[in-house]
Amino acid sequence: MAASTYKCPSCGGYLAFDPDTQKWKCPFCDSIFDEQSVLAKDAPPKQTAEADQRQVVYRCQNCGSEIMTDETTVATQCYYCHSPVVLEGKLNSSMRPDSVLPFAVDREKAIAAFMKWVKSKRFVPKSFFREAQIESMTGVYYPHFVTDCEVQGTVEGEGRNMSVSSTPSYVITKTDHYHVRREADLSFRSILRPALTKTNRKLSDAIHPYPLDSEKPFSNAYLTGFVAERRDVEAESIRLDIEQEVSGYVQPLLSDTVSYESRSLSSSCRVKSLKTRYVLLPTWVLTYPNRQNPNDPYYYAMNGRTGEICGKLPVDRKKLFLTALGAGAAVFVIGCILCYFVF
Amino acid sequence: MKKVLFLLICLLLFLRPLAQAENTRIIDAAGLFSAEEEAVLSQTITRFQDETGMDFVICTSDSYHSESLQTLADDLYDNGGYGLDEDASGVLYFIDMYERIPYLSTTGAMIDYLTDERISAAHEASYDFLASGQYAYAAEQMIYSVYGYWEKGIPEGQYRYDVVTGQRLTARHKALTGSEILVCALIGLVAALLFTKSIQGSYTLKGNTYHYAFRENSDMKLTGSADDYIRTTTTRTRKVQASSGGSGGHSGGSGVHRSSSGRSHGGGAGRKF
Numbered sequence: 001m002a003a004s005t006y007k008c009p010s011c012g013g014y015l016a017f018d019p020d021t022q023k024w025k026c027p028f029c030d031s032i033f034d035e036q037s038v039l040a041k042d043a044p045p046k047q048t049a050e051a052d053q054r055q056v057v058y059r060c061q062n063c064g065s066e067i068m069t070d071e072t073t074v075a076t077q078c079y080y081c082h083s084p085v086v087l088e089g090k091l092n093s094s095m096r097p098d099s100v101l102p103f104a105v106d107r108e109k110a111i112a113a114f115m116k117w118v119k120s121k122r123f124v125p126k127s128f129f130r131e132a133q134i135e136s137m138t139g140v141y142y143p144h145f146v147t148d149c150e151v152q153g154t155v156e157g158e159g160r161n162m163s164v165s166s167t168p169s170y171v172i173t174k175t176d177h178y179h180v181r182r183e184a185d186l187s188f189r190s191i192l193r194p195a196l197t198k199t200n201r202k203l204s205d206a207i208h209p210y211p212l213d214s215e216k217p218f219s220n221a222y223l224t225g226f227v228a229e230r231r232d233v234e235a236e237s238i239r240l241d242i243e244q245e246v247s248g249y250v251q252p253l254l255s256d257t258v259s260y261e262s263r264s265l266s267s268s269c270r271v272k273s274l275k276t277r278y279v280l281l282p283t284w285v286l287t288y289p290n291r292q293n294p295n296d297p298y299y300y301a302m303n304g305r306t307g308e309i310c311g312k313l314p315v316d317r318k319k320l321f322l323t324a325l326g327a328g329a330a331v332f333v334i335g336c337i338l339c340y341f342v343f
Numbered sequence: 344m345k346k347v348l349f350l351l352i353c354l355l356l357f358l359r360p361l362a363q364a365e366n367t368r369i370i371d372a373a374g375l376f377s378a379e380e381e382a383v384l385s386q387t388i389t390r391f392q393d394e395t396g397m398d399f400v401i402c403t404s405d406s407y408h409s410e411s412l413q414t415l416a417d418d419l420y421d422n423g424g425y426g427l428d429e430d431a432s433g434v435l436y437f438i439d440m441y442e443r444i445p446y447l448s449t450t451g452a453m454i455d456y457l458t459d460e461r462i463s464a465a466h467e468a469s470y471d472f473l474a475s476g477q478y479a480y481a482a483e484q485m486i487y488s489v490y491g492y493w494e495k496g497i498p499e500g501q502y503r504y505d506v507v508t509g510q511r512l513t514a515r516h517k518a519l520t521g522s523e524i525l526v527c528a529l530i531g532l533v534a535a536l537l538f539t540k541s542i543q544g545s546y547t548l549k550g551n552t553y554h555y556a557f558r559e560n561s562d563m564k565l566t567g568s569a570d571d572y573i574r575t576t577t578t579r580t581r582k583v584q585a586s587s588g589g590s591g592g593h594s595g596g597s598g599v600h601r602s603s604s605g606r607s608h609g610g611g612a613g614r615k616f
Contacts (some may be wrong), residue, residue, distance in 0.1 A: 102414030122541055143581045152566075159570065171580045187423030192553055206550030249557040257565060301550075310550025317431065320542055328535030340517050 017306070024221065029299075045204060055220060058085040063295065065200055066094075066230040067140075070220045072277060079138035080200050080296060088120070095230060097218040098277035099146075101210055103139055103226065103284075103304040110284035110302050111137060117309060118300070123323075125316045127176035128144050128288055128298075134289075139245045139304060140282035141223070142204035143195035143231035146212060147242050150187045153250035155267045156180065159260030180263065182254045185272075188246055193238045195231035195278065197294065199294045204283045206310035209302040214305070215279060228280050229239055235276040243271050281305075288314055368425070373403035373440045387486050395493050397453055398425045398433025401482045405440035412439055416448035426451060436485045438478060445481070446474060455497045455516065457489065465489060521601035 008015050013028035024033045057068045062083035074289050078085050105113075111134055118124055127133065159180045163315065167171045190212045216222070249268035258265065280330025287297040300311040368388045369381055388399045388521070400420060408415050420426075420435040427433070432451030436529065439446065445466055449457045465587035472481035501516040 061453065117548075121546060123546070154567075158573075166582075169582055171582060173578045173580070175576045175578075177574050177576065179569070179571040179573055181567065181569040182565065185563045185564045185566055188557065189562075191555055191560075206552050208551045208553040242585040245555070249561065253557070253561060253563055257568070275546075308551060309548060311548045313546040315543060315546050320539060324539045324542075327538045328531040330531075331534040332527050332531030335530050336519055339523040340519055340526060 003319075008343070009037075009118050014224075015221075017102065017222055022102060022104070024224070035216075039092070039219050055223070056090060057088045058227075058276055059088045063198075063200070065198065066232070067069040067227040068223070068230050069227045077136070079140055079285055080203075080273065080285065080292070082136070082289060083184075089151070093217060096278075097143070097228070097280050099215045100218045100222045100280040101142065101212065101282055101305060102222050103214050103282040104214075105282075105284065105302065105304050107137065107139070107308050109307070110139075110304075113307060113309065114286060114300055117311075119315065121313055123316050123320045124313050128314060133288065134286065137228070137300075138285050139226040140203075140283050140285045141226060141228035142283055143229055143233075144191045144204075144279050144281050145195050145231075145233070145235055145238055145276050146215075147190055147191045147193070147238070147274060147276045147277045148187070148245050149242060150185065150272045151246055151250065152183070152270045152272055153247075153254055153267060154181070154183050154269070155251055155254040155258070155265045156182075157263060157265035159258060159263040161261050165339075178260065180258055180260070180265065182257055184254055184257075186246075186250065186253060188249065189264045191242055193233075193242070195233045195235075195238075197232055198229075200229060202279060203285055203299055203301040207283065207301055207306075207308040210303065210305055212279070213219045219276045219281070222280075226282075230277060239274060242274065242276075246271070266273065290314070364577075368398065368400045370400070370402045370419075370423075373405035373438070375403045375478035376482075377437065377479070384479060384482055384486075387483055391486055391490055392427060395490065396427055396429070397434075397451070397493070398427055399486055400433065400435040401485075402435060403437075403440060403478070407441055408439075410471065412437065412442070412444060412446045413448070416446050420448050420450055428452070434489055436482060438473070438481070445469065445485075447485075448593050453489075454503060455501055456492050458498060458501055461492050461498075465492070483589070523544045 007013070008029060008031055010024035010031045011026060011029040013038075015024040015026055015033065017023075018025045018032075021032065025031070025034070026033075055068055055070055057066055058079060059066050060078035060083055063078060063081040065078050065080050066080070066088070067085065076084065114134070114137070115129075118128065154192040157180055159175045159178045161178075163174045165174070192208075192210070192212070194202045194205065227269045247267070247269040250269045251265065254267065255265060256262070284302040284304055287300070290297050298312050298314045299311070300309065302309045367385060369376070369384055371381065384401060388401070391397075391399045393453060400423065402416070402419055410418075416435050416437040419437070420433070421431075425431060425433050425435070428451065430451030432453050434450070434453045435448040435459065437446040437448065447457065447462050447465065467486045468488050469481040472478070472484055483526075497516045497518065499516060499518040500518055502514060503512040504510060505512060511552075
């Protein structure tokens with residue numbers, strides 16, 4: 001489904017990104033190239049316009065999925081709904097991702113993990129194991145926004161300390177009341193938001209966390225052999241949501257600095273800066289058409305970094321029904337035998 | 344010669360039901376039934392025999408008998424050569440007009456069908472007819488009662504015991520009652536449903552959804568901190584004396600006293616304030 005793009009300086013073959021070594025490997029002469037030697041050929045970040053010429057976007061006519069890849073990677077089929085995709089054109093430069101979390105789990109490992117998971121499931125239709133089906137497992141980068149945010153937070157309220165003493169006939173409780181105020185500069189790192197609203201998104205929603213500290217500046221070279229969903233959300237539209245989330249953290253963080261036996265505090269928060277970057281996160285994806293609901297295919301998704309998996313497998317209903325019937329009948333017969341001999 | 348013998352046996356077998364029909368199962372020595380009644384009862388008995396494969400004999404008597412009713416009825420059945428199977432299974436309904444007592448004698452498999460409890464119930468069902476002199480109805484009712492018990496089958500837990508020694512002679516009859524089968528079927532159904540649900544559940548893998556660990560991913564620099572004393576408040580609470588107030592009685596009981604009217608009352612005073 002995907003072919004690699006960068007050429008090997010030694011033999012002219014196509015290079016492919018190897019998640020295992022985190023380097024680029026020539027499948028023909030086995031030469032290995034590191035980040036510097038491959039990315040040096042890529043346009044420096046400031047001259048993105050030229051680099052963007054090498055990114056193309058394919059659109060799925062059926063589910064509307066927009067996937068981007070580099071220009072020599074040929075996509076023919078939608079990884080999500082298995083419908084044909086058509087080349088839409090070059091990527092709009094404003095859509096260029098800022099960074100990427102490269103795949104660390106390679107295809108063999110992803111398939112092996114999938115087979116291990118699915119083999120224990122007896123009610124999966126046989127066609128789900130078909131080689132062609134497994135071959136269609138695709139490495140997909142899902143678009144996310146990662147936000148770093150700095151805020152000034154304040155909590156204010158009352159703190160109380162109590163002391164209890166006792167006379168022969170009375171218990172005396174003394175409470176000291178204090179007015180408490182704390183101000184702090186807080187910075188939050190790497191708040192994640194999906195940058196995709198389409199249903200395809202769910203494939204990357206349940207395989208968190210992604211280790212964002214291994215992010216790399218984006219280069220087309222990371223797309224070799226993989227595809228990426230194009231974001232359909234603007235960074236501006238998540239701003240309010242992030243601000244709300246962050247303001248909710250101010251009170252618990254600042255309250256930790258207030259040590260009274262009891263307290264009643266209220267918080268306020270002012271956002272000083274908010275920086276959002278467009279990041280691609282790696283996911284291995286395998287889908288299987290759902291005849292009852294073509295827009296909700298069965299799927300298997302694996303975090304391309306940690307190997308965390310989620311999925312929804314098809315169930316062979318007839319087989320399941322017959323087995324359940326058999327199990328029910330067995331319970332019935334055992335019950336009857338017990339009733340006959342025991343009661 | 345063998346062929347002739349074979350034909351003869353076949354003929355005998357063929358004629359047997361006819362012979363039975365003629366061989367009446369009604370011995371109306373007391374003359375309680377009219378000819379029509381007897382005909383109806385006879386038909387009913389034939390149907391009973393066809394359905395159950397067991398015999399039903401009705402016997403009436405209004406003369407004195409020296410032996411017990413039990414012995415009399417049993418002997419009548421045994422000596423009359425009744426019974427259709429090899430155990431001579433069947434029942435004899437004896438209406439003794441001399442002592443005005445009905446009696447049921449059971450034989451063979453019928454012993455198991457008609458437990459003591461069922462026999463009493465069957466007599467109960469016919470009692471009103473006997474008391475009002477409708478003996479034919481009483482007899483017919485008895486046939487239906489016995490037929491009904493046969494249909495229900497041998498009751499679960501039934502056993503034979505010696506009436507003299509009380510010793511149990513057979514093991515309890517094991518049977519599945521309708522409600523047991525129903526409960527088992529329900530449990531089976533629930534098991535099947537649970538199985539289906541658990542399989543379907545295990546085919547959807549939830550995974551980990553996103554959760555922002557804000558304490559690990561944040562830095563805080565305190566820029567201002569103030570703790571200003573406002574005031575001190577004091578509250579005094581009188582200690583609760585264990586023995587003060589009330590009547591000091593039992594914690595779990597209710598003290599009761601009698602008023603001048605003689606009526607009982609409960610109560611107790613509160614703490615003085």
